Amino acid sequence: MKHTISVIVEDRPGALTRITTMFARRGFNIDSLAVGPTERPGVSCITLRVDCSDHSLEQIEKQIHKLVNVLRVTELVPDEAVERELLLVKVAAPADKRAELIAMAESLHARVLDLGPDAILLELVGLPAEIDAFHELCKPYGIQDLIRTGRIGMSRPSTKRSGQKRVAAIN
Amino acid sequence: MRGADAILRSLEAEGVEVMFGIPGGAIMPTYDAIARGTTIRHILARHEQGAGHMAEGYARASGRVGVAIATSGPGATNLVTPIADAWMDSTPIVCITGQVRTSLLGTDAFQECDITGITMPIVKHSWLVMDPRDIPAAIKEAFHVASTGRCGPVLVDIPRDVQEAEFNFTYPDKLDLPGWRPPTKVHPLQIRQAGEVIAKAERPVLYVGGGTLNADACPELLELAEAVQLPVIKTLMGKGAFPESHELHFGWPGMHGTKWANIAMNTCEVLVAVGARFDDRVTGKLSAFAPGATVVHLDIDAAEISKLRQADVPVVGPLKKALHELTHEVVKHRDSGAPPPQAWIHRIEENREEFPLRYSSKKGDLLKPQWVVEQLQELIAGDDVIVTTGVGQHQMWAMQYVLTERPRNFITSGGLGTMGYGIPAAIGAKAARPEATVVCIDGDGCFQMTSQEIVTAVLDDLPVVILLLNNGYLGMVTQWQDMFFDGRRSHVHLTQAVPDYAKLAEAYGGVGFTVNEEEELRPALQEALSCGRPVVVDVRCDPAEHCYPMIPTGAAAIDMLEYSEEVQSG
Numbered sequence: 001m002k003h004t005i006s007v008i009v010e011d012r013p014g015a016l017t018r019i020t021t022m023f024a025r026r027g028f029n030i031d032s033l034a035v036g037p038t039e040r041p042g043v044s045c046i047t048l049r050v051d052c053s054d055h056s057l058e059q060i061e062k063q064i065h066k067l068v069n070v071l072r073v074t075e076l077v078p079d080e081a082v083e084r085e086l087l088l089v090k091v092a093a094p095a096d097k098r099a100e101l102i103a104m105a106e107s108l109h110a111r112v113l114d115l116g117p118d119a120i121l122l123e124l125v126g127l128p129a130e131i132d133a134f135h136e137l138c139k140p141y142g143i144q145d146l147i148r149t150g151r152i153g154m155s156r157p158s159t160k161r162s163g164q165k166r167v168a169a170i171n
Numbered sequence: 172m173r174g175a176d177a178i179l180r181s182l183e184a185e186g187v188e189v190m191f192g193i194p195g196g197a198i199m200p201t202y203d204a205i206a207r208g209t210t211i212r213h214i215l216a217r218h219e220q221g222a223g224h225m226a227e228g229y230a231r232a233s234g235r236v237g238v239a240i241a242t243s244g245p246g247a248t249n250l251v252t253p254i255a256d257a258w259m260d261s262t263p264i265v266c267i268t269g270q271v272r273t274s275l276l277g278t279d280a281f282q283e284c285d286i287t288g289i290t291m292p293i294v295k296h297s298w299l300v301m302d303p304r305d306i307p308a309a310i311k312e313a314f315h316v317a318s319t320g321r322c323g324p325v326l327v328d329i330p331r332d333v334q335e336a337e338f339n340f341t342y343p344d345k346l347d348l349p350g351w352r353p354p355t356k357v358h359p360l361q362i363r364q365a366g367e368v369i370a371k372a373e374r375p376v377l378y379v380g381g382g383t384l385n386a387d388a389c390p391e392l393l394e395l396a397e398a399v400q401l402p403v404i405k406t407l408m409g410k411g412a413f414p415e416s417h418e419l420h421f422g423w424p425g426m427h428g429t430k431w432a433n434i435a436m437n438t439c440e441v442l443v444a445v446g447a448r449f450d451d452r453v454t455g456k457l458s459a460f461a462p463g464a465t466v467v468h469l470d471i472d473a474a475e476i477s478k479l480r481q482a483d484v485p486v487v488g489p490l491k492k493a494l495h496e497l498t499h500e501v502v503k504h505r506d507s508g509a510p511p512p513q514a515w516i517h518r519i520e521e522n523r524e525e526f527p528l529r530y531s532s533k534k535g536d537l538l539k540p541q542w543v544v545e546q547l548q549e550l551i552a553g554d555d556v557i558v559t560t561g562v563g564q565h566q567m568w569a570m571q572y573v574l575t576e577r578p579r580n581f582i583t584s585g586g587l588g589t590m591g592y593g594i595p596a597a598i599g600a601k602a603a604r605p606e607a608t609v610v611c612i613d614g615d616g617c618f619q620m621t622s623q624e625i626v627t628a629v630l631d632d633l634p635v636v637i638l639l640l641n642n643g644y645l646g647m648v649t650q651w652q653d654m655f656f657d658g659r660r661s662h663v664h665l666t667q668a669v670p671d672y673a674k675l676a677e678a679y680g681g682v683g684f685t686v687n688e689e690e691e692l693r694p695a696l697q698e699a700l701s702c703g704r705p706v707v708v709d710v711r712c713d714p715a716e717h718c719y720p721m722i723p724t725g726a727a728a729i730d731m732l733e734y735s736e737e738v739q740s741g
Contacts, residue, residue: 010350013299018291025292055477062474068296068316071350 002031003057004083004153007046007064008038008072015069019046022063028052032150043071047152076153083153086123087131088113092142093120101141108134119144172340174303174333175200178267179209181310184342187211187238189229189602191222195242196282198269200334214602214631219246221595221624223253226264228599230257231582232557232607234387236318237264237599243271244282247328251290252589257324258293259586260408261385263317265310270330273301287328296351297326303336308343315346320353321472322385354471357488357496364484365443365467366500370399370509372441372465377401378424378453381408381585382446382470383490389413389578391494392445399501400511402519404432406447407570410581415574421519425453426722427567430526430731433722435519436461437729443467446490449479450586459727469493528571529734530716537713538689540565540640544572544612546692547638550700556608557582557600561593561617564646564718569612580607591620597635598628608636608700615641615665615672622675628705629680636699637676637707642714643667650717655724667711676707686710 009015016035023030031049038045050060057075065073076083093101098120102112105122108130114121124134128151135146172180178201182190189212194202205213216222219241226237241250247268257264270276271283287297296316298309306329313325369375383392389412396403396413402421403413413420422432436442442464447453454460457479468475468482469490476485486493505511530541551558551573558573559582560566566583575581582600584592597611618639628635645663652660673683682704684695692710699706719734 014287014291014297017288021291059474059478062476066295066320066472066474068348068351 001053002049002051004076004081004151005048005050005057005060005064006074006076006153007048007070009044009046010069010071011037011042011044012069015044016046018067018069019048019064022067023060026059026063028056028060032148034150034152036152045152047150049151074155076155080159081153081155083128083151084125085128085131085151086125086149087134088121088123088147089135089138089143090119090121090145091138092118092144094118097141104137108137110134172338173200173204174306174329174336174338175204176207177303177306177338177340178310178329178334179204179211180340181307181342182238183210185236185310185314187236189214190238190240191216191225191229191599191602192240193217193219193222193242193246195246195269197243197271197331198240198246198334200331201240201267201269201329212602214598214627214633216595216627217623218621219249220252220591221598221621221627223250223264223266224256224589224592224595224621225599225602225624225627226266227253227257227262227592228559228582228596229603230262230264230599231596232579232600233603234579235263235603236314237262238267239264240267242269242282243286244284246282247284247286248289251293252587254290254324254326255293256584256587256589256592260381260584261322262324263322263385264324265313265317266324266326268326268328269334270299270328272332273330274332276330287326290326293324294326295323297328299328300333301330303333303338306333307340308347311343312346312348315348316351319351321382354473354488357486357493359496361484361486362493362496362500365469365486365497366504368441368465368467368484369401369443369497370501370504373512374438374440374515375401375512376435376439376442377403378436378442378444378447379403379405379409379412380445380447381406381412383409383412384446384578386446386471386490388446388490388494391491391498395494395498395501398498399505400513400516401443402435402512402516404436406450406453406585407583408585409447410570410583411575411578414576416576419516421523423570424728425450426455427570427718427720428453429523429528429571430720430733431519431522433728433731434522434526437727439464441465441467443469445469445494446471448475454479455722455726455728459729469497526720526733529719531734535713538686538692538710540642540710540712540716541568541572543638543640543692543710543712544568547610547612547696548573550693550696551608551610554608555606556580556610557597557604559583559593559597559600559609559611561611561613562588562590563614563616564642564650564716565612565614565617565640567718568640573612590617593617594621594635594637595624597637598624598633601628601633601635602631610636610638610700612638612640614646615639615643615667616645618672619665619670622679625676625679625681625705625707634702634704634706637705638696638699639672639707639709640712641667641672641709642712642716644714646714647718649714653717667714672707672709676705679705681705681707684708
């Protein structure tokens with residue numbers, strides 16, 4: 001089963017490597033990884049998407065939590081968090097397909113970032129499932145280049161944070 | 172003040188009395204600072220691996236943090252094995268390495284090596300100090316991280332120019348480690364649940380690991396076991412956590428543990444793990460381990476709870492507090508009528524009678540290694556003797572035949588299984604506790620991996636006794652080849668006579684004895700234990716001797732093989 005884990009770390013040299021090394025060493029796979037600053041200076045957030053059993057998830061959370069630079073580990077429980085991903089895709093766009101592509105993109109709230117003689121560069125921010133769907137729709141036109149950021153997420157202020165509670169109980 | 176002096180002032184501020192190391196290019200400013208004056212005794216090893224194991228032996232014998240110091244590149248990589256060893260056995264050590272100048276970092280400079288990168292999976296944390304002003308805080312944090320929570324190794328890597336740079340030294344009194352919060356309390360609900368489960372058990376067992384020693388919780392363990400009458404079984408790393416002449420001590424579990432202990436662990440109703448981690452060498456086939464038992468798991472490290480075996484009642488926190496509070500809780504239940512498990516203890520005693528440790532009684536030309544260790548045990552019984560070991564058959568015989576009465580008196584490489592650990596660990600232990608007698612029970616394979624450190628023992632006046640169970644083979648590998656590879660001996664024969672170990676000991680400045688006959692052993696051992704010099708007692712042992720009992724790899728612990736004349740000869 002897939003899980004999203006949010007790790008708040010001190011922004012120190014090697015902090016990310018220590019986390020990824022731990023994953024590699026203990027045989028856990030990372031599906032996606034996104035790193036960025038947070039509202040606190042010197043503190044970063046690492047969002048990890050992992051495919052593992054609940055037992056492994058518990059191990060992952062505990063092992064990450066032991067790392068000295070890690071301030072907090074939480075699982076983003078699907079119903080209690082918002083998750084987003086960003087996609088950039090360069091699609092072949094000969095003159096006769098261009099209008100169709102732009103219309104498709106607009107209807108799905110993708111943005112046109114650049115247009116060349118043979119190709120179009122689109123951007124979509126959305127739920128990972130929406131990104132998947134958009135990716136599929138682009139395929140028939142001929143994808144030249146595609147990149148996804150990996151998901152980031154945040155717990156909803158409107159729900160109780162059971163994921164955080166569970167980690168707190170472990171520690 | 173220069174960075175190099177700041178390193179020493181910081182170590183002194185941490186109360187370091189002894190450090191083990193070897194100088195080299197990138198750590199020279201620090202060694203120059205040592206020459207200019209420090210209160211710390213520096214012991215010059217002959218190989219950085221030796222220095223690292225000495226720091227481990229020091230830490231294990233004293234309960235304090237061990238310190239090893241080395242140069243960059245090969246000096247640092249030679250520390251990797253001790254760091255990995257300390258990681259697996261949760262031994263608190265601080266390794267300080269020199270690094271090439273900051274301007275050369277990343278350029279493949281002479282003796283440059285990314286040691287913080289290499290050691291990342293086997294340290295609790297590491298620091299690459301790029302600014303001399305960060306040295307005091309890094310060292311303070313290093314000692315704190317190494318010795319709090321679950322103990323373990325840390326590394327501080329300091330480039331040469333950072334050691335040379337001038338700055339105003341002040342030692343911080345506060346730590347800035349917002350992410351390092353090991354548990355300091357135990358949850359009362361967990362203690363209540365654990366207490367109830369243990370008190371009501373008809374067949375409880377305490378399964379005690381090395382965490383108990385690290386937590387300095389041996390008095391509390393004794394209090395618990397005695398107050399509520401619980402049988403104690405200790406892992407190799409836990410040896411010493413409970414007096415082995417005690418009536419509630421019931422041996423050691425696992426691959427070469429005693430059969431009665433394995434039967435008890437695997438037929439118990441409540442298994443109380445205390446600072447132990449369900450290692451495969453203890454459990455045998457995990458799915459068949461202690462079937463049906465309710466597991467109570469006490470550990471400082473939450474990540475060990477349910478890592479391998481699901482814990483029914485987890486208790487996370489410092490063991491000293493946890494055991495003390497648990498005793499209180501179980502006693503309450505006993506007072507209100509829950510009876511102690513006398514019938515169960517009696518059953519374990521019966522099993523001990525039925526399945527004692529056994530080895531061949533046939534007198535051959537060569538001495539039985541088990542008999543040799545029994546003789547040592549008779550000579551040292553009652554004294555404050557620290558026993559260290561290498562890894563292999565001799566280590567298992569040391570576990571089986573040496574009775575350790577006091578904490579920190581049995582020092583061995585359990586998790587990593589580092590051959591060659593015994594001699595440097597003994598030297599480190601002697602540096603920590605000069606008043607204690609230190610005996611390294613070693614094998615000839617292990618001996619040859621770190622024997623150069625006998626020089627260190629001689630020149631630094633650290634007299635240790637090396638009792639060499641010399642069977643001329645890599646014994647444990649030979650045993651496996653005999654048992655599981657149709658007896659095909661592949662590159663295990665070392666020979667008993669080359670090198671001549673007694674002469675080697677003398678060449679290194681120590682004393683050497685060669686023992687071939689039964690009657691030679693006691694006089695040699697007595698002389699070795701009393702002469703006050705580093706000694707090698709080379710005892711020529713029977714290479715045919717296998718270590719029993721044994722859980723064959725992959726088998727259930729309950730199906731352990733016992734010694735019999737047939738098994739041995741077949």
